[in-house]
Amino acid sequence: MLQCRPAQEFSFGPRALKEALVSSDPTLRRLYASAFTPAERLFLAEAYNPQRTLFCTLLIHTAFDWLLSRPEAPEDFQTFHASLPPRRQSPARKHIYLQPIDLSEGPAGGALLEYLRDCTEAFFLGLQVRCLPSVAAASIRCSSRPSQDSDRLQLHTDGILSFLKSSKPGDALCVLGLTLSDLYPCEAWSFTFGKFLPGHEVGVCSFARFSGELLQPGPGASEAAAVQAAADGPETPVQDPGRTLCFSALGLAQCCKVTCHELCHLLGLGSCRWLGCIMQGALSLEEALRRPLDLCPICLRKLQHVLGFKLIDRYKRLYAWTRAGSRPDADAGAPSASDETPPCSADSGLSCDSGSEPLTPDTWSHTFSAGPEPEPEEGLGSPAAPDSPPGCGPAVDAIREHGRWLERCIRALEREAFTLCPRHHLRLLSPLVF
Secondary structure: OOOOOOOEEEOOOHHHHHHHHHOOOHHHHHHHHHHOOHHHHHHHHHHHOOOOOOOOOEEEOOOOOHHHHOOOOOOOHHHHHHOOHHHOOOOOOOEEEEEEEOOOOOHHHHHHHHHHHHHHHHHOOOOEEEEOOOEOHHHHOOOEEEOOOOOOEEEEHHHHHHHHHHOOOOOEEEEEEEEOOEEEOOOOOOOEOEEEEOOOOEEEEEOHHHOHHHHOOOOOEOOHHHHHHHHOOOEEEEEEOOEEEEEOHHHHHHHHHHHHHHHHHHOOOOOOOOOOOOOOOOOOHHHHHHOOOOOOHHHHHHHHHHHOOOHHHHHHHHHHHHHOOOOOOOEOOOOOOOOOOOOOOOOOOOOOEOOOOOEOOOOHHHOOEOOOOOOOEOOOOOOOOOOOOOOOOOOOOHHHHHHHHHHHHHHHHHHHHHHHOOOOOHHHHOOOOO
């Protein structure tokens, strides 16, 4: 029987996290003070609070996790801000366009697109999201190949990105292609969840790995029964030419994650290595499942700088989305046409041996060595505790669990506003009313 090993922390100290959020540059510090209310700043300070309860420290599960396999300098707000001038968009461009590729425009496909549109309009508060008519992959003339781990056909990302670049609407802030087909970025990679074209505000993401039997946990996952229950729940069948994919509630949550992740890249945000965040990379399905459905405080400041929203307004809009019951109608027990085995990226690796000390960014390269046993995927299947930050243990219904986390964020912002301004009405402490 395989022995489960605990995940290891990948953590920055409070000073580094505060500098990443607020910056050491006097101009950016003043910008921070003017952009956020005292209550918002107190909320964002959770980033560097060692006793944080709303946000999660990053965890390393295997020596082949994205954090270790793709070492790079973390992007703080100052670095992000310095890279903005060439990315800055015209104020008239306020539309995100979603471009379906080989995605049926029938009732199920339309419902999925509407679900994603509602999610992204709440996530990117202040922007309008429009869905373009679906196009056939054959008309794009992109390369393809048989999948390395199934009998599916994979599409090469570069041809799709070239098509999106050439057909981008004039009022588009960015365009994201959505496909049910599996994607690969180069011959050496077995698959990718998505890719974007820097400087051109176009990207593409795939939902193929989030459907039916592909969404089963690996054999080393701990408490896999809960994830199994989520994946086996009522499913939404969505068709592309010659294929039907079925999405459970868990799968739909992953579709939302990858869509918002790629759109954040298109708006200028880089990958995140600070705290649990939707902007972490993922080299395997297990890593994608562990990603939370929202931003850490540092990346939240980046997005707020681009869009200018109030934090509580955005959280309330996202909360309303989780409560709207807008999940596409599902045919209970609808079978999936997928019969492939659980996928594994060529870069996802097998396992790791680790010591008992917390792993820090300064010591990661000296800590892990490959081992022969599969690493357990802690938290994948167990419902999160009531006070768990997102990504620390996803619940069976990830969207409902995310709604509970959003409610806690809203209450924190309202409570802090009341604490800082005691003359405010007591309704700030009353139950949420939208």
